[in-house]
Amino acid sequence: MNKRMTAADVVGQLRDGMTLGIGGWATRRKPMALVREILRSPLKDLTVVSYGGPDVGLLAAAGKLRRLVFGFVSLDVLPIDMHFRNARQAGAFEVMELDEGMVQLGLRAAAMRVPFLPTPVGLGTDILVRNPDLKLVKSPYADGTTLVAMPALKLDAALLHVSESDERGNCVILSPDPFFDEAMARAADRVYLSCEQVVPTAKVCGHDRARYQPFERAVVTGVVEAPFGAHPTAAVPGYGIDVEHLKAYNAATSPEDWASYRQRYVDLASHDDYLEAVGGRGYLASIPPPVY
Amino acid sequence: MSTSRYTLAELCITQCAEVWRDAGEVLATGFGVVPRLGAGLATLTFSPDLMMTDGEAYLLAEPVALGPRAARAAKVEGWMPYSRTFDLLWQGRRHALVGPVQVDRYGQMNISLVGDYARPKAAILGVRGLAGNSISHPNSMFVPNHSPRVFVSGEVDMVCSAGYNPARWPEGKVPESLVIGRVITNLGVLDFGGKDHAPRLLSVHPGVSVAEVIEATGFPLECAAEIPVTPAPTDEQLALIRERLDPQDLRATAFKGNPPGDRTSSA
Numbered sequence: 185m186n187k188r189m190t191a192a193d194v195v196g197q198l199r200d201g202m203t204l205g206i207g208g209w210a211t212r213r214k215p216m217a218l219v220r221e222i223l224r225s226p227l228k229d230l231t232v233v234s235y236g237g238p239d240v241g242l243l244a245a246a247g248k249l250r251r252l253v254f255g256f257v258s259l260d261v262l263p264i265d266m267h268f269r270n271a272r273q274a275g276a277f278e279v280m281e282l283d284e285g286m287v288q289l290g291l292r293a294a295a296m297r298v299p300f301l302p303t304p305v306g307l308g309t310d311i312l313v314r315n316p317d318l319k320l321v322k323s324p325y326a327d328g329t330t331l332v333a334m335p336a337l338k339l340d341a342a343l344l345h346v347s348e349s350d351e352r353g354n355c356v357i358l359s360p361d362p363f364f365d366e367a368m369a370r371a372a373d374r375v376y377l378s379c380e381q382v383v384p385t386a387k388v389c390g391h392d393r394a395r396y397q398p399f400e401r402a403v404v405t406g407v408v409e410a411p412f413g414a415h416p417t418a419a420v421p422g423y424g425i426d427v428e429h430l431k432a433y434n435a436a437t438s439p440e441d442w443a444s445y446r447q448r449y450v451d452l453a454s455h456d457d458y459l460e461a462v463g464g465r466g467y468l469a470s471i472p473p474p475v476y
Numbered sequence: 477m478s479t480s481r482y483t484l485a486e487l488c489i490t491q492c493a494e495v496w497r498d499a500g501e502v503l504a505t506g507f508g509v510v511p512r513l514g515a516g517l518a519t520l521t522f523s524p525d526l527m528m529t530d531g532e533a534y535l536l537a538e539p540v541a542l543g544p545r546a547a548r549a550a551k552v553e554g555w556m557p558y559s560r561t562f563d564l565l566w567q568g569r570r571h572a573l574v575g576p577v578q579v580d581r582y583g584q585m586n587i588s589l590v591g592d593y594a595r596p597k598a599a600i601l602g603v604r605g606l607a608g609n610s611i612s613h614p615n616s617m618f619v620p621n622h623s624p625r626v627f628v629s630g631e632v633d634m635v636c637s638a639g640y641n642p643a644r645w646p647e648g649k650v651p652e653s654l655v656i657g658r659v660i661t662n663l664g665v666l667d668f669g670g671k672d673h674a675p676r677l678l679s680v681h682p683g684v685s686v687a688e689v690i691e692a693t694g695f696p697l698e699c700a701a702e703i704p705v706t707p708a709p710t711d712e713q714l715a716l717i718r719e720r721l722d723p724q725d726l727r728a729t730a731f732k733g734n735p736p737g738d739r740t741s742s743a
Binding site: 209243254255256257258263264268269272273274275281282283284285286288303304305306307308309310311313320330332360361362363364472474475476 | 557594601612639
C-alpha cells in the first residue's frame with residue numbers, strides 16, 4: 185500500500201462546501217503547504233475548524249471561507265492576524281465562536297461517534313447567545329446539573345502536518361506538543377498528512393519512536409512529502425517560527441500588497457519554488473525554535 | 477518595607493504575585509510579562525508548590541528568567557501539552573492571571589472583539605479558553621490601562637468568561653464554585669468581594685487618589701471609608717525580580733515611559 189500523493193492530489197480530492205479540520209496551533213505545525221495549494225485551486229465555500237493561525241488568515245484573505253469554527257486566531261508573537269481581522273470585521277464569513285476546550289470536545293464527540301458531549305464550559309457566557317443552535321441538557325442522574333451539549337464537529341477531511349511518515353501513513357510528531365491533531369484525525373472521514381520527510385517504516389516508527397505516533401495508519405488517506413511544509417509556522421525540532429515572514433504576511437493587507445504577497449509566495453509552480461522564495465532550505469533550517 | 481525606589485511594573489508584579497498566595501499545588505499561568513513575573517515571584521517566595529510551564533509544553537522545576545537564553549537552559553520537571561492543560565484546568569488545578577480587553581461589573585471579561593458582533597469595530601482574538609477557565613478555576617486580571625474603555629459601564633461586548641450576573645445562569649443561580657480573584661491595574665487593586673460580588677476597591681497605588689480610580693472606572697466601585705495604599709515591594713522581592721527573574725529588564729516595557737511605583741511626588 186502506498187498513500188503518497190502530491191499536494192495537488194489532496195486538494196483535487198476536496199470539494200466545494202466541505203468542512204475541513206486544520207491541525208497544529210496558531211503558529212505551530214500548520215500544514216501550510218497544503219493550505220497554499222487550496223489557495224491556488226478553485227475550491228470555495230469551505231467551513232474550517234482550526235486553532236487558528238496564518239492558515240485561517242490566508243484562507244480568509246483569499247475568500248475561501250464560508251464559515252469558521254474557532255476559539256481564536258493568533259500569530260502568537262504578533263497577537264493579531266490582520267487578514268483574519270479584516271475579513272471578520274467585514275463580515276466576510278460566518279462564525280461559530282467557541283471556547284478552545286469546546287472545539288476539542290466537539291472533535292472528540294465526532295471521533296466517538298456520539299452526537300454531543302456534555303460540558304459546563306460555555307455556561308454564563310455569550311458563546312450560548314452567539315450560537316443559538318447550541319442546546320443545554322439536564323443530567324438524567326440525581327445531580328440534575330444543567331450542561332451544554334457540545335455538538336460533534338464532524339470533518340469531511342483533516343489536514344495535518346507531522347514530522348515524518350512512511351508511505352502507508354505510519355507517522356510521528358516529534359514536536360513538543362501534538363496538540364489536537366489526533367482528535368481531528370478521528371473526527372474526519374479522510375485524513376491528509378504533509379510531512380517533513382517520507383522515510384521507511386523501520387526508521388519512522390520503531391520501538392524508540394512509537395510513543396510519538398499520534399494515531400495508527402488506518403485513519404490516514406494520503407501522505408505528502410513537504411519539507412518545511414509548515415513554514416512560516418514552526419515544526420520543531422526542524423525549524424522555528426519565521427517571525428520576519430509573518431510580519432511581511434501580516435503587513436500585506438492592502439489589495440496591492442496582498443496581490444504582491446500572493447504572487448511572490450503563493451502562486452508558484454512548486455513547493456521548491458516556495459522554499460527558494462522564502463530564503464532557501466539553509467536559511468529555514470537556521471530559524472531557532474520559539475520561546476514563549 | 478522597601479528602602480529603595482521601585483517602578484510601577486515592579487509594584488504590579490508584587491501585587492500579581494499575591495493572587496497566588498495560599499494557592500497550593502496548582503498551575504500558575506500568567507499571560508504577559510508582569511503576570512508571568514508575578515507567578516515566578518510567588519513561586520520563589522510564599523507559594524513554592526506552584527507549577528509553571530515554559531509556555532510551550534514543559535513544566536519547569538523552578539521559575540526561569542525571561543528571555544530566550546535563560547528559557548533554553550530551563551530545568552524541566554514534566555510534560556504539559558495543551559491536551560493535559562485542559563484536563564488539569566477542568567479539574568480546577570489552576571489559577572490564571574489574564575489581560576482582558578474589557579471587564580464589567582460582573583467580572584465578565586472580553587478578549588474577542590469590540591463593537592457589533594456581525595461587523596466588529598475591532599476583531600481581536602476570539603474567546604480562547606476564557607469560558608472553560610472561568611467555570612473551572614479561579615482567575616485574576618492584570619489591566620495596565622485602567623480606564624472606562626476597559627472597565628465598561630454596561631456588559632462587555634462579548635462575554636467570554638462567566639461572571640456574577642445571575643441573569644446569565646440557568647435558573648438565575650451563579651454557581652458557588654465561581655471564583656474571580658483580584659484585578660491589578662496601573663492605579664490600584666480591585667476585587668469582586670462587595671455585596672453580592674459587587675466590584676470593590678482594595679487599595680490605591682502610592683500617589684493615586686480614590687477619586688482618580690472611581691473616575692477611571694465605568695461602573696460603581698464599593699469603597700471602604702479608608703482605602704489603604706498598596707504596599708511597596710520589599711527589598712527581597714525587588715532583588716528577586718531584578719536579579720533572578722528579569723535581569724534583562726523586560727518589565728521596563730510594561731508601561732509607557734516605565735513610571736515609578738510611587739507617584740506621590742514623581743519620586
